[in-house]
Amino acid sequence: MRTTKSRRSSGGYRSRGNNDGQGSVASGEGPRRRDWFPSAGEMVTLVADAAQKGNAVLEALDDKRVRVIYSNLQVGDYQITDNVYITYMTSEEFVRGLADKRLYRQILELKRSCPEAPILVEGSNVYEVKGANPYLINGALAFISALNRIPVIFTRGPEESADIMFMATNQMQFGLGFEVHPDDQRKRKREFREIQQDVLTALPGVGPTVAKALVKERGSLQNVFGASVEELADSGVFDDGQPETLAELFAYKG
Numbered sequence: 001m002r003t004t005k006s007r008r009s010s011g012g013y014r015s016r017g018n019n020d021g022q023g024s025v026a027s028g029e030g031p032r033r034r035d036w037f038p039s040a041g042e043m044v045t046l047v048a049d050a051a052q053k054g055n056a057v058l059e060a061l062d063d064k065r066v067r068v069i070y071s072n073l074q075v076g077d078y079q080i081t082d083n084v085y086i087t088y089m090t091s092e093e094f095v096r097g098l099a100d101k102r103l104y105r106q107i108l109e110l111k112r113s114c115p116e117a118p119i120l121v122e123g124s125n126v127y128e129v130k131g132a133n134p135y136l137i138n139g140a141l142a143f144i145s146a147l148n149r150i151p152v153i154f155t156r157g158p159e160e161s162a163d164i165m166f167m168a169t170n171q172m173q174f175g176l177g178f179e180v181h182p183d184d185q186r187k188r189k190r191e192f193r194e195i196q197q198d199v200l201t202a203l204p205g206v207g208p209t210v211a212k213a214l215v216k217e218r219g220s221l222q223n224v225f226g227a228s229v230e231e232l233a234d235s236g237v238f239d240d241g242q243p244e245t246l247a248e249l250f251a252y253k254g
Contacts, residue, residue: 043065043066044065044066044067044166044170044173044174045066045068045169046061046067046068046069046078046079046080046169047069047070047071047078047079047080048068048071048073048077048079049070049076049078050071050072052077053070055088055158056157057088057122057158057162057165058162059158060158060159060161060162061162061166064162065166066166066169073085074113075110075113075117076088076110076114076117078165080168080173081169081172083116084116084118084168085114085117086120086168087117087118087119088119088122088161089119089120089121090121091121091122091124091125091126092129094126094129094140095126095131095132095137098133098136099131099136104140107143107144108148110150111150117150118151118152119150119151119152119153120161120164121152121153121155122154122155122156122157122158122160122161123157126154193215196211196215196220196221197211197212197215198211199221200214200215200224204245204246204249205238205239205245205246206246209237210238214235214237217235217237218235226250227247227250228247229243230243232246232247
């Protein structure tokens with residue numbers, strides 16, 4: 001794992017120097033979309049820190065629709081959009097970082113440098129790593145995810161890590177490929193349905209159950225008020241004579 005001040009190399013850490021301008025990222029600033037985002041249907045683009053060359057994750061990405069650009073990143077190890085970076089570490093590095101408290105310092109530096117920087121932990125179960133302390137691991141996960149709101153993704157090996165990176169990059173650059181309605185839209189639709197039902201309960205002989213069935217059957221208040229006697233009767237929610245009464249009420253002009 002690396003933050004703005006340190007870099008991992010062969011499992012160790014060393015001080016990083018200034019950016020030398022390699023690749024398409026300079027001074028830690030993400031490239032503009034028009035410069036590096038491919039058109040839909042083309043390969044997605046992933047920026048990898050130069051220290052990641054030779055990583056088995058990148059070898060696994062060779063089989064996927066990914067174009068890798070190497071650069072000296074100031075934040076994280078992989079950049080998937082203008083402001084989203086992934087910090088990579090092995091499960092052994094995660095446990096070692098807990099033992100010497102270094103992980104906590106790195107998390108705080110990472111949070112200050114880039115709020116959107118998920119952590120990917122690759123390898124065996126962190127609880128089964130030699131020297132792992134479950135109490136410390138749970139405390140660290142609470143600190144990272146709950147207090148600092150940094151997602152932690154666990155993978156079992158390079159292939160899974162490559163899958164995560166490819167899917168995250170593809171989704172960020174091209175979308176999910178299907179429509180997802182935000183919660184506020186669902187809430188708005190639910191509120192409209194409730195208002196429609198409240199309006200119908202003001203009609204003679206129409207209770208909440210009948211109002212709900214009418215909205216579901218007819219789809220809108222306009223369709224309810226514009227329904228003929230036969231259409232109201234076919235809904236199957238009225239007693240005899242009630243459809244005629246309502247149709248007469250709907251047609252009344254005063």
